[in-house]
Amino acid sequence: MKSPDDERAFMRVERPCRSGGAVVVAAVIAGITALAPAAMAQPRDTPRAVAVIETTIDANSQLRWGPHLSDAKAGVTRSRAYFVIECYARGSWYDDGKHHTDVWYNGAVTDGDHIYPNIYSWGGNVNTRKDPPDGLRFCG
Incomplete structure (x- = not known):
């Protein structure tokens, strides 16, 4: 089973400054599994419901x-x-x-x-x- 740390992703965003340079913003986005409460976790053998x-x-x-x-x-x-x-x-x-x-x-x-x-x-x-x-x- 993966740990929540394995589910983290890094995103790099560049946007222009008023001075014409670029500001690099690094953001850490936690995976959904890190945010889901343990009470909502399903056993591995239980199929997840599909919408359609x-x-x-x-x-x-x-x-x-x-x-x-x-x-x-x-x-x-x-x-x-x-x-x-x-x-x-x-x-x-x-x-x-x-x-x-x-x-x-x-x-x-x-x-x-x-x-x-x-x-x-x-x-x-x-x-x-x-x-x-x-x-x-x-x-x-």
Whole structure:
């Protein structure tokens, strides 16, 4: 583990004086770990929460207003689309023969010129390393 001293960085700032010379100012900036209280430290094996995950979603994926197959459809992607995932939920279990999961992702999908905000998509259609990715916030 690094000590707070290892996290310190030096910054050199030069700015012109009125006389045309330069003043060199050296500043020591402590790393974030030196400023964080010990109570906020997380164990090494605990993944840190991520704000969002930017990925893609497969073509012909159904987008729904909730994490269940019974929830109304918001649309269907026409091609592989851009998906900004904000969180995941446990919903309807689904098995398409290749993937089987009850993870549903919530976020915004951009499919061509159409944006679907605050929708859900089943995890098997979303291109992530695993369902759900480490650190992604649980939303219900």
